[in-house]
Ligand SMILES: Cc1ncc(COP(=O)(O)OP(=O)(O)O)c(N)n1
C-alpha cells in the first residue's frame with residue numbers, strides 16, 4: 112500500500128480495527144462487507160491490552176478476508192507477531208522497536224510504517240532507516256487516542272514536496288475533515304472511530320469516505 116505514486120489517485124483509506132474485538136465471528140462478517148466495497152486500501156490490526164494469543168488468533172482469522180479483497184493487513188506494534196503470522200507488515204510507534212530489527216524479522220517485501228507525530232526529523236530518520244511510510248498526527252482530537260500529539264497539516268505538504276516516501280495522516284479523521292488532509296498531501300488517511308462508530312454502520316461510513324476523498 113505504501114506506494115507514494117498511488118497518491119495521484121484519490122487519497123487512500125487506511126482502516127484501523129477497534130482496540131478490542133468481542134465477537135470475532137461477527138467482526139469478520141462485518142469486515143468482509145466493509146472490504147468488499149473496495150474502498151479500504153490497508154487494514155491495521157490494532158488490538159490493545161490483549162494477550163499475544165488473541166492478536167495471533169485474530170490476525171490469522173483476518174488475513175484470509177483481507178487477502179480475498181486484496182487488502183494488506185499490517186499489525187500494530189508487533190513485528191515479531193507480524194512475522195509469525197506472515198502479515199503484510201507492521202506499524203511501529205516510537206516505543207515499538209526500530210525499523211532495522213523489524214526489517215530483519217519481516218524481510219523486504221513487507222511494509223513498515225512509523226509514527227512520527229508532528230516531527231519531520233523523526234520522519235527523515237524513519238525514511239533513512241527504510242520505512243515504507245511515515246505517519247503524522249493527530250490532526251484532530253481523537254476519541255481513540257485522547258493524549259496523542261497534535262500535528263498541523265502543513266507537515267503533510269512539506270513532506271510531500273521533499274520526499275518520495277508515502278505519508279499517512281491520522282487522528283480524529285472524519286468524512287468532513289479528510290479532504291483537507293488529502294489536499295495538503297496525505298497519501299492515506301488512517302481512521303478508526305469514524306468508521307466503526309458511524310451512525311449508519313461501517314459500510315456506509317467507508318462509502319462516505321470514498322465520496323469525500325474522490
Ligand atoms: C497509521 C498509524 N499511525 C499512527 C499510529 C500510532 O502508533 P503509536 O504511536 O505506536 O500508537 P498506538 O497505535 O500503538 O497506540 C498507528 N497505530 N497507525
Ligand SMILES: Cc1ncsc1CCOP(=O)(O)O
Nearest residue numbers: 253255256282283302303304
Ligand atoms: C492510533 C492513533 N494515533 C494517533 S491518533 C490515533 C487514533 C486514530 O483513531 P481515530 O480515527 O478514532 O481518531
Ligand SMILES: [Mg+2]
Nearest residue numbers: 188203204207
Ligand atoms: Mg504503537
